[in-house]
Structures are given as structure tokens and as C-alpha cells.
Amino acid sequence: xYRLAGRLAPWFGGxxxxxxxxxxxxxxVVAPADYEQGDSYRxxxxxxxxxxxSMFVYVVMATSSAIFLIWRLKIADVVAEAxxxxxxxxxxxxxxxxxxWGKPMWGTWWIWDARLTSELLLLFLxxxxxxxxxxxxxxxxxxxxxxxxxxxxxxxxxxxHFSVEWWNTLHQPATISKLDKxxxxxxxxxxxxxxxxxxxxxxxxxxxxxxxxxILTRESRASWVAELNPETGN
Amino acid sequence: MAEFLNMGGYAFYVWTSYFLALILLGGVALWxxxxxxxxxxxxxxxxxxxxxxx
Numbered sequence: 288x289y290r291l292a293g294r295l296a297p298w299f300g301g302x303x304x305x306x307x308x309x310x311x312x313x314x315x316v317v318a319p320a321d322y323e324q325g326d327s328y329r330x331x332x333x334x335x336x337x338x339x340x341s342m343f344v345y346v347v348m349a350t351s352s353a354i355f356l357i358w359r360l361k362i363a364d365v366v367a368e369a370x371x372x373x374x375x376x377x378x379x380x381x382x383x384x385x386x387x388w389g390k391p392m393w394g395t396w397w398i399w400d401a402r403l404t405s406e407l408l409l410l411f412l413x414x415x416x417x418x419x420x421x422x423x424x425x426x427x428x429x430x431x432x433x434x435x436x437x438x439x440x441x442x443x444x445x446x447x448h449f450s451v452e453w454w455n456t457l458h459q460p461a462t463i464s465k466l467d468k469x470x471x472x473x474x475x476x477x478x479x480x481x482x483x484x485x486x487x488x489x490x491x492x493x494x495x496x497x498x499x500x501x502i503l504t505r506e507s508r509a510s511w512v513a514e515l516n517p518e519t520g521n
Numbered sequence: 522m523a524e525f526l527n528m529g530g531y532a533f534y535v536w537t538s539y540f541l542a543l544i545l546l547g548g549v550a551l552w553x554x555x556x557x558x559x560x561x562x563x564x565x566x567x568x569x570x571x572x573x574x575x
Contacts, residue, residue, distance in 0.1 A: 316525065326529035333542045376549040383545075384538040391534050489546065493553055500557045503564045513568035520561040 288362055289502045293521055296495035303488035310481030318475045330388040332478055335462070336486040338381035341409060342444055344374030344490060348416070349441035352434035364430050365505070367437060368420060369497035373490055375413035382406055393457055401450035402458040405443055412440040 314332040321328040348370045354363040385403065386396045397403065416433050423429035451460045462471050462479075471479070499520065506512060515521060528535040 320529055325531060327531035327534055329528065329535050330538045333538060337542065372553075373546075373549050376545045380542045380545050383541045387534045387538040387541075391531055489550070493550060496553050496557050500553075500560045503560050507564045507568060509568075510572075512565055513572040515561075515565045515568075517562050517565040517569075520557075520565070 289499055289506075290521070292495040292498045292502075296492055296499075299488045299492035299495060303485050303492055306481045306488065307485040310478045310485055312478075313474075314478030314482065318478055321475075324392060327388065327391050328475075330384050331462070332482045334381060334384040334388060335479060336483045337377045337384065338406065339483060340486045340490055341374060341378040341381050341406070342447060343487070344370050344377060345409060345412070345437075345444060346441070348374060349437045349444075352437035356431065356434050356438065361505075364434065365498060365501045366494070367434065368430075369494050369501055370490075371413055371417050371420075372497075373493045375410060375417065377486070377490075378406065378410040378413055382410060389457075398457055400456040400458060401454040402447065402456050405447040405450055408443055409440075409447060412436070412443060416440075 310332065315329060318329075320326045348367045351363040351366040351370075354360055355367065382403075385406075389398075390396050416436055419433040419436055420429050423432060450456060451458050503512065503520075526532060526536075
């Protein structure tokens with residue numbers, strides 16, 4: 288697992304930079320301005336990928352936490368622990384960029400509507416998870432407690448996703464849906480998908496690097512660690 | 522170029538958003554790689570010292 292993560296990391300990193308460069312160029316330079324929102328809509332190219340990733344990373348975290356609780360698979364716990372910081376960062380980016388989009392379009396930085404409130408709750412779930420990992424004296428105890436929090440918190444994910452349909456919110460409904468034709472022109476859609484790919488690759492790259500760090504920390508007494516090169520880690 | 526930077530009058534909102542994303546996501550990436558380097562150096566060195574002693 289340690290070696291596999293090391294081999295995959297540069298590929299994810301390279302793909303991330305490639306799609307990031309192309310996505311930013313197409314989104315900021317090539318795509319036309321929106322007929323209603325002008326150039327302010329360009330915030331979408333970081334807001335939507337960050338919001339999507341905030342939920343995706345949480346689902347990964349909750350799923351691997353469940354696997355850890357049921358089958359006691361240690362690597363699943365490592366995946367969950369490694370995912371939390373980048374997931375929290377995606378959530379913070381989604382909230383902040385949403386605020387900077389809401390101000391010019393809605394006239395307010397923040398309102399307590401269902402979408403915004405449930406996304407804020409997601410940030411607190413991430414922060415609570417990270418705090419809990421260090422809170423108990425025994426590593427096994429805090430791993431189990433944090434895993435339970437992650438699994439219970441997953442109820443928030445459908446709430447975030449469907450909040451714009453269940454309640455009347457100020458937040459606009461989804462732009463891209465798997466079932467319908469996207470309500471967006473291809474010149475605006477292509478950079479958005481590229482940015483989603485870039486953020487996805489950023490997560491995978493970050494996950495691989497953090498997995499290696501966590502495995503090294505946990506297995507520092509294993510004999511194979513002594514055979515690695517300290518400069519490269521391989 | 523000036524027109525591009527102006528973002529149709531929304532420069533403040535658009536560029537602040539991109540800047541915040543860069544700081545937060547770049548920050549996590551940077552922290553991750555610094556932590557990875559630190560752990561790599563100390564964990565592997567310690568393991569090798571233990572091996573030499575035994």
C-alpha cells in the first residue's frame with residue numbers, strides 16, 4: 288500500500304496540474320460572460336468543484352470508517368484520517384467562495400438557508416472528526432470514536448444535496464444533473480468539468496501523500512521501514 | 522489585460538474567491554508535503570539506527 292501510494296501520487300499530481308491549467312484558461316479567459324450574472328459567475332469554477340469534493344471526500348471518509356468499524360481493517364482507518372484535512376479545506380473553500388458570490392448576486396454574505404447551513408454543519412463535522420482523533424488517550428479509542436462520528440454524520444450528505452429541492456432556498460438548484468441535459472452551454476460546462484477533475488486529482492494526490500506519512504508513523508517499528516531511503520522515502 | 526483583471530466590475534469578488542481557494546487548498550498541499558518530508562526523514566533514520574544497534 289505504501290509503495291502503491293508512492294507510485295500513484297505523481298500521476299495524480301500531474302493530472303491535477305494539467306486539468307487545472309486548462310480549466311482555468313478555458314474558464315477565466317475563453318468562456319463568455321453570463322447574460323444575467325456577468326463575470327461574477329466565474330466563481331462557479333472553484334465553488335462547485337469545491338462543494339462537490341466536500342461531499343465526495345466525506346462519503347469516502349464515512350465509507351472507510353464503516354469498513355474500519357465492521358472489519359477492523361486498519362488501512363480503512365488510515366484512509367479516513369488522511370482524508371479529513373483536505374475535505375475540511377474543500378468545505379471551507381465552498382463556503383467562502385459561496386459567500387463572495389452571494390454578496391454581489393444576492394446582496395448578502397450569508398443567510399441561514401438550508402443549503403448554506405447544512406454545508407456549514409459539514410465543516411463542523413470535519414473539524415470535530417479531526418479534533419476527536421487527538422482527543423482520547425488511546426489511539427484505538429480515538430480511532431473508533433472518530434469513525435463513529437464520521438458514519439453518523441453521513442446523514443448530512445443527502446440533506447446538503449437535496450436541500451435545494453426540499454426547501455425553498457435562495458441557493459440556485461443544481462446546474463449539472465446526471466439525468467437531465469445540463470442547463471449550461473458547452474463553452475461554460477467544459478471548464479467546469481475540467482476543474483472538477485482537477486480538484487478530484489488534487490484530493491487523490493493529497494490522499495496518497497498523507498497515506499504514506501500516516502503509514503510510516505504507525506509502522507515506524509516495522510523492519511521494512513529501515514530499508515527505505517530517507518531522501519526519497521522509497 | 523486590464524479588462525480581464527476587471528472581471529466586468531466583479532474583480533474584488535472573483536479574485537478574492539480564487540485567492541482564498543489558492544491559500545486554503547495550496548496551504549493543505551504545502552502542509553502535507555512538509556509533514557511528509559519531516560516524518561519520512563525522522564521515521565526512516567530512527568528505524569535504521571535501531572537496526573544498526575541490534
